[in-house]
Amino acid sequence: MPVLPVDPRRLRSGTTVLALAAAAALALSGCAGSSLDQSGGGQAGDAVKIGLLVPLSGVYAPLGEDMRNGFQLYLDQHGGKLGGRTTEVVTGDEGEGPQTGVPAAQKLVTQDQATAVVGVVNSATALGLRDFFHESKKPLLVANAGADDITAARKSEYVWRTSFSNGKVGAPLGAAVAKEVEGGVYLIAADYAAGREMVAGFRRTFEAAGGKVAGEEYTPFGKTQDFQPFLSAIRGTDAKAVYAFYAGAEAVSFVKQYRQFGLADSTPLYGAGFLTEGGVLDAQGDAAAGVKTALHYSSELDTPRNKEFVDAYRKAYDEAPTVYAVQAYDSAAVLDKALADAPGGTGEEVAKALAGVGPIDSPRGRWSFDADHDAQQKYYLREVRDSGGTMVNAVVSELS
Numbered sequence: 249m250p251v252l253p254v255d256p257r258r259l260r261s262g263t264t265v266l267a268l269a270a271a272a273a274l275a276l277s278g279c280a281g282s283s284l285d286q287s288g289g290g291q292a293g294d295a296v297k298i299g300l301l302v303p304l305s306g307v308y309a310p311l312g313e314d315m316r317n318g319f320q321l322y323l324d325q326h327g328g329k330l331g332g333r334t335t336e337v338v339t340g341d342e343g344e345g346p347q348t349g350v351p352a353a354q355k356l357v358t359q360d361q362a363t364a365v366v367g368v369v370n371s372a373t374a375l376g377l378r379d380f381f382h383e384s385k386k387p388l389l390v391a392n393a394g395a396d397d398i399t400a401a402r403k404s405e406y407v408w409r410t411s412f413s414n415g416k417v418g419a420p421l422g423a424a425v426a427k428e429v430e431g432g433v434y435l436i437a438a439d440y441a442a443g444r445e446m447v448a449g450f451r452r453t454f455e456a457a458g459g460k461v462a463g464e465e466y467t468p469f470g471k472t473q474d475f476q477p478f479l480s481a482i483r484g485t486d487a488k489a490v491y492a493f494y495a496g497a498e499a500v501s502f503v504k505q506y507r508q509f510g511l512a513d514s515t516p517l518y519g520a521g522f523l524t525e526g527g528v529l530d531a532q533g534d535a536a537a538g539v540k541t542a543l544h545y546s547s548e549l550d551t552p553r554n555k556e557f558v559d560a561y562r563k564a565y566d567e568a569p570t571v572y573a574v575q576a577y578d579s580a581a582v583l584d585k586a587l588a589d590a591p592g593g594t595g596e597e598v599a600k601a602l603a604g605v606g607p608i609d610s611p612r613g614r615w616s617f618d619a620d621h622d623a624q625q626k627y628y629l630r631e632v633r634d635s636g637g638t639m640v641n642a643v644v645s646e647l648s
């Protein structure tokens with residue numbers, strides 16, 4: 249099957265072009281007139297519908313855009329097919345949380361008849377969706393949201409995660425900061441599941457390594473634009489460093505105001521890598537210089553696999569890829585393998601096949617699902633540095 253000449257930029261604005269691409273692919277394969285299988289199942293070689301649930305609005309909208317790009321890049325590199333099936337992507341708007349994300353996911357499954365759903369940025373949305381997917385017997389591939397329980401206490405055979413658990417992102421940095429900082433560290437995060445779990449993961453390893461907490465604060469999620477009162481409170485303690493979790497628009501405001509408030513020079517800022525990732529870092533610019541974070545990806549990773557990916561992504565979208573793009577790209581790779589091993593293409597077959605996909609040769613490094621369906625992977629210590637006039641997340645070392 250020839251690769252369709254689709255301009256990926258056009259795919260950012262809707263699903264119509266994908267539907268056209270799917271129809272064109274069917275026509276090219278001599279199956280003109282056959283329609284997409286509406287049952288969510290079908291014979292190998294038939295088309296498949298995949299739901300993509302990402303924020304198209306709210307503080308995390310730019311993350312959703314990166315995820316759409318990553319998923320689409322994989323499809324474009326693989327002739328528009330997953331598991332040998334021409335793939336139609338139907339996109340739903342997660343919005344800012346479960347109020348919008350849960351009904352949008354339900355629509356993808358019940359109305360659009362998607363065989364599987366990929367995406368979900370917000371931990372609260374993921375927690376709100378777990379039972380629906382478990383009971384509907386449809387696979388949910390969580391391509392960002394880190395809610396710990398989704399791949400632990402509330403694990404389901406239908407829910408798999410290609411991204412991370414919040415606690416596991418926070419943990420690798422704790423011991424390193426305890427060693428590096430003399431004195432107390434202040435903990436601050438967005439007030440919802442992800443913020444609390446990212447702090448808890450950090451705190452566990454930080455305190456185990458002898459670190460002392462100088463204070464702790466959770467800021468209203470999605471509503472805080474002015475961080476000055478919180479920054480004043482930090483200044484009022486004897487904290488020698490700060491650890492933070494923010495992402496998207498909140499990360500931009502927090503890091504810029506941290507610098508403007510004069511804390512950056514006296515009190516080094518650490519965080520989960522989302523704090524300085526992608527478009528967020530572009531918007532922060534020099535204000536982010538020196539921020540140190542832990543994450544399972546950086547576009548700066550110096551490996552042949554990542555370089556090849558970064559080149560392809562830049563060519564398609566004219567910017568460097570982010571962790572969100574990689575997680576969605578890898579989700580497509582996972583589905584490619586699982587669908588190939590699901591001859592009837594039903595949700596139940598795909599969920600079973602997910603157990604056998606094996607290691608994924610990802611731009612982030614090789615990773616596999618662990619026994620709880622979570623991504624088992626390396627974490628990197630990154631530092632924001634100037635590279636020829638552009639701020640990047642330079643890879644300092646691997647964390648264990």
Ligand code: PHB
Nearest residue numbers: 370371393394442495522
């Ligand atoms: C989450 O809610 O789990 C979440 C959101 C944005 C991130 C990371 C985690 O960048």
